[in-house]
Amino acid sequence: MKKLSRLLLSTATVIGFASMASAADPELTVFDWAGFENQALIEGYVAKHGQMPTYAFFADDDEAFQKMSSGFKADVAHPCSQMVSKYRDAGLIEPWDVSRIPEYGNIAARFKDSKIFADDGGVWYIPTDYAYTAIAWNTTEVPEADVASLNVFKDPKYAGRISLPDNTDDVWALALLATGVTNWTSITDEQFAAAAAWLREVHPNVRAYWSDPSELSQLMASGEVLLAWSWNDSIALMRAENFPVGFQRTAAEGATTWFCGYVNFKDAPGSEDKAYDFINAWLEHGSAKGLLENFGYAHSNDAAMTSITAEELAAADVSPVEGTLLAQTPIDHGMREKMLEEFEMIKTGF
Structure with missing residues (x-):
């Protein structure tokens, strides 16, 4: 976990995070909330590729959407559920191929129950955290x-x-x-x-x-x-x-209560294969523990959550x-x- 003393930082330090991320994997750019550049969430990706993805950061969903609408390029982003329709309507995202996401079926049904997230055109959103x-x-x-x-x-x-x-x-x-x-x-x-x-x-x-x-x-x-x-x-x-x-x-x-997840951008600059490696790493069972310990959040993957005790959920106020x-x-x-x-x-x- 980032300790509080590390997070009492100026805006200039956040810019420093972005520059540090530029030395990471250039074939995958993740547009995410500041702080989510945490290896505990994607250990499988790092094990496979030897480094973290490149990260760019936003402070809120509206800022993220405006930046993407203005031409910023990323491979995947982490909006919360109420923003997905805006990305769809703007033509910025494409469906995920869930045949390449083995844990998709273990995501709790309550997070997938919307035609905005999945319809005849495919699966547009992979819920991950709440x-x-x-x-x-x-x-x-x-x-x-x-x-x-x-x-x-x-x-x-x-x-x-x-x-x-x-x-x-x-x-x-x-x-x-x-x-x-x-x-x-x-x-x-x-x-x-x-x-x-x-x-x-x-x-x-x-x-x-x-x-x-x-x-x-x-x-x-x-x-x-x-x-x-x-x-x-x-x-x-x-x-x-x-x-x-x-x-x-x-x-x-x-x-x-709220939940967030990942969208897959059209015409993304990086590797589509690495985008799938990233989301699969996020959905691995070990990431549930990393998410709870580092953020106090719960995981959308019900199978992954079986490794978390009721006492741990209560202690994090996410029961x-x-x-x-x-x-x-x-x-x-x-x-x-x-x-x-x-x-x-x-x-x-x-």
Whole structure:
């Protein structure tokens, strides 16, 4: 795992990661979330080719899509589920040949149950990882009773001490849950307006909108932020440094779950064979342990997950939640664009 001390880095260091990656395998470029250049996830690829792929990084799904739409070239990328239709509609990706992916059949059916991911044209998306977004809190400064409700983000006691993700999907999942919506595939105008009003009420309390787990970890480790809407990996980073952080997935209104995976680009510059070696390495059973230990995430491959104990899942806060969950599945393009535009206005104070 990257320790927190290694991740308290400037943007210049992230650029350094990219330049280091340029010395890796030039025949496969992976466009991924910062931090996913982790050998524990693809040991089989490294064993076969003697080196890691080349990595380029993005901070959020919208940034990644815009970069690919503008002509950036990569072989595979790691979007979350709600973005796949955008890549398809833009004609940027091609189907995977699952006859070359032996573990595809072991991916849990719930991650494949969408015509966006697989249809008569083929399989467009290989789900790989999932986790949650929930309340992270400094357990020495914030009483556990305070995080029983998502409305803690509106509490004036924590003005200037909270952080929300600079991520359209996660921030709207939070606002919708907080205003009583648990299925975002059919949002009414009234529900949208209520969620937007909730975010505007919370905005004055926000110290920073975090863009990646290392930034959030730094904000909480420094004491600037006491409460955040967080992914599991920020929690894993802080716990690795013995920082006192809790992860409240059972707030009264619920939590949200999401999953991500890999798409295969058309006219990719590198080796198609290595793209399949990469995804097969990701789906190998050993990668489930690497994913849990390094990110606090669970693997989409049910067969691989049999090597993980219930106690290990619980310790990483990625065990199944008994309660309300908003699943971040694909939503209507028009609604998501509306969310994106409204969130940009909210962040600027309008």
